[in-house]
Amino acid sequence: MTGILAALAAVLVAAVVVTILVFPAGAAIACPACYGFERLEGDVFVEKGMMPQMRARLAATLGEARKRVRDFYGSFDGAPRILACASEECFRRIETHRIRGRTFADIAFILSPRGLDPLIVTHEFSHIEVHHRLGLVALARGAIPAWFDEGLAVYVSDDRRYLGPVAAADRCLVRSDEELPSAMREWMRRATGMDDDRLYAKSACRVSRWIAANGGPAAVTKLLARVSTGTSFAQAYGAP
Numbered sequence: 001m002t003g004i005l006a007a008l009a010a011v012l013v014a015a016v017v018v019t020i021l022v023f024p025a026g027a028a029i030a031c032p033a034c035y036g037f038e039r040l041e042g043d044v045f046v047e048k049g050m051m052p053q054m055r056a057r058l059a060a061t062l063g064e065a066r067k068r069v070r071d072f073y074g075s076f077d078g079a080p081r082i083l084a085c086a087s088e089e090c091f092r093r094i095e096t097h098r099i100r101g102r103t104f105a106d107i108a109f110i111l112s113p114r115g116l117d118p119l120i121v122t123h124e125f126s127h128i129e130v131h132h133r134l135g136l137v138a139l140a141r142g143a144i145p146a147w148f149d150e151g152l153a154v155y156v157s158d159d160r161r162y163l164g165p166v167a168a169a170d171r172c173l174v175r176s177d178e179e180l181p182s183a184m185r186e187w188m189r190r191a192t193g194m195d196d197d198r199l200y201a202k203s204a205c206r207v208s209r210w211i212a213a214n215g216g217p218a219a220v221t222k223l224l225a226r227v228s229t230g231t232s233f234a235q236a237y238g239a240p
Helices: 002-022 024-030 052-073 088-094 118-134 136-140 146-157 184-191 196-213 217-228 233-238
Strands: 037-041 044-047 081-084 101-104 108-111
Touching: 024 081, 024 088, 024 101, 024 108, 037 052, 044 052, 052 118, 052 146, 052 217, 101 118, 108 118, 118 136, 118 146, 118 217, 146 184, 146 196, 184 196, 196 217, 217 233
Parallel strands: 044 081, 081 108
Antiparallel strands: 037 044, 101 108
């Protein structure tokens, strides 16, 4: 019996080590204190060295971003764990890509010091709300394509790097006729490469035109509801 327990303990230790090495963000989300984070409020954790002014600004930013997402979707029901870094060194410990933020299903998201602003936080909160409404099963099977999820987050955050003014007849800055990445792995490969800006702009263009043609934000919540109950994205996206 002792030998079995020892073997199980060894397997558990090995699993923890592999998780830390292969998926440090997951390990940090599970144990923020292990990676130098401390609680700011609720399920929000910040790097221990974050200055008081930055902490206050982050708290205000989170409130503003929640309101933006709530205004678009009608509610904000996701309750993610949030890890915010004040330094690039902190972010490099948990994320290999040079990005501003990253969402993990509807469970959590991490922010680099370059992402501590309402635009980026709203973008990530949009992902959280979409993933929460879809549910983990639908999300795991890729029920919606990455380009729609990302283009929608750009639209909800009103990111003017990739979209024209709200009052414009057509908000597109870049045409989007070609096929866009459906799988998140392919999206990440391309979005962190040379075509970063154009990929986000193309996806946002396609989403903005679809929303305008289908009656506004209500079309998005209807689509998510249908996909979450088993309707294919293609069918829900093509429905009037």
